[in-house]
Amino acid sequence: MPKGAPQPVLQRAMSIEVARITEAAAIAAARLRGRGNERDADRGAADAMHRELNKLAVRGRVVIGEGEREEVPALFIGEEVGLGEGPQVDVAVDPLEGTTLCAKAMPNALAVVAIAARGSLLNTPRIYMDKIAIGPGYEPGLVDLDLPPAENLRRLAKAKGVSVPDLTVCILDRARHAKLIDEVRGAGAAIRLISDGDIAGVIETAESAETGIDLYMGVGGAPEGVLAAAALRCIGGQMQGRLTPLSEEERRRARAMNITDFTRKYSVEDMASGDVIFAATGITNGSLLDGVKFSGERIETHTVIMRATTKTVRWLRTRHTAAKMQQRR
Secondary structure: OOOOOOOOOOOOOHHHHHHHHHHHHHHHHHOOOOOOOHHHHHHHHHHHHHHHHOOOOOEEEEEEOOEOOOOOOOOEOOOEEOOOOOOEEEEEEEEEEOHHHHHOOOOOOEEEEEEEEOOOEOOOOOOEEEEEEEOOOOOOOOOOOOOOHHHHHHHHHHHHOOOHHHOEEEEEOOHHHHHHHHHHHHHOOEEEEEOOOHHHHHHHHHHHHHHOOOEEEEEEEHHHHHHHHHHHHHHOOEEEEEEOOOOHHHHHHHHHOOOOOOOOOEEHHHHEOOOEEEEEEEOOOOOOOOOOEEEOOEEEEEEEEEEOOOOEEEEEEEEEEHHHHHHHO
């Protein structure tokens, strides 16, 4: 580490501890994979994640959670988690990213956690966010939320040394994106529509040569935006997000957290700064991670662990015994 650089708040060994949190949540959700019950799968994942988080030697505060205190019993925004000893940290969670994906056994359902030094993660309610993201290696500000889609595509194509028809954009398949989809296709780019799972969609831009995704665009959840920014903080890439409440209820939630400026564009560093650890475990098979595999008394998980301070990315395949996982419950 360069002389004079701030010392990491989080210990190296914590990466594995964080992976155990997402593994437990993924296994709990995977037990209900393909059974059409979104609520129970989400609740099971949240309970498992909450239980494992409270074994972590931190003084944690949930800044991205399952909802507000009056809405959910655990992992609510502002909840104190951890053993109450060790570093003070922000905790961002999505125990089941892609509830519909899990319920239908479709690709890219994940269990996700980001942990960072206190005050490092953007604290936002469960409202919507307009997002644009590309991978690393480009000049700052290459793409911008305030530019037309065609101009962002032209800029990115020029930077890559390709033509716009060579680009593929990931967009959530929602009615609100009809105009955006028409503009992207009108510019000549291809689109990969996804039904859910925009955290994975953003992360895939960082490995475009392998995933085929060059650009992410569109309106999705703000909590998912912060978690995606935490991942890009670790592996590199550009992202802008603008909070975009789609209802008066969402505006109320924002005002309750003293958020009133809906014109501000947040960068990766605005959403996730400092020492960050990000972990995601696959629930269903996907382009990023394999899903949980059950085989008799053995359970296999596939997890990615990233850290901003060291820029390390670890891919972890783990075998668990079913009996051991039962004991941890």
